[in-house]
Amino acid sequence: MTKANAQSLEEILTVDLFGETYKFKTDADSSEASAIVKSITDEVSRAGEGMKGPLTENRKFIQLLVATLNIAKELAEVKKNHADLHEKLTRKSATLIEKLGGCQP
Numbered sequence: 001m002t003k004a005n006a007q008s009l010e011e012i013l014t015v016d017l018f019g020e021t022y023k024f025k026t027d028a029d030s031s032e033a034s035a036i037v038k039s040i041t042d043e044v045s046r047a048g049e050g051m052k053g054p055l056t057e058n059r060k061f062i063q064l065l066v067a068t069l070n071i072a073k074e075l076a077e078v079k080k081n082h083a084d085l086h087e088k089l090t091r092k093s094a095t096l097i098e099k100l101g102g103c104q105p
Contacts, residue, residue, distance in 0.1 A: 001043040010025045010026065010027060011026050011027070011033045013025070013026045013037060014043065015037050015040060017040075017064075039071075040067070040071075043067040047063045051063065
């Protein structure tokens with residue numbers, strides 16, 4: 001899935017979708033790049049489940065769009081969870097500092 005580029009620390013990310021191969025440069029390490037490719041191809045495959053009929057260009061576009069929307073939704077949820085956790089930790093830290101009598105150098 002990924003190949004090291006001997007000329008730099010960049011990786012070549014290879015994604016196979018719908019019988020076509022696409023290559024991108026990435027700064028991700030090999031294992032991270034492989035995980036990204038797997039995540040993308042799995043999501044595109046999952047988006048195509050239940051779709052019937054021939055694999056037309058329109059269907060490929062719809063399948064990719066559904067996969068993109070699913071990934072964007074997951075990212076939004078992760079960002080919200082991160083923000084919620086940050087807020088919770090900020091409140092707890094403030095409470096602990098208050099209980100300890102404030103920060104003193």
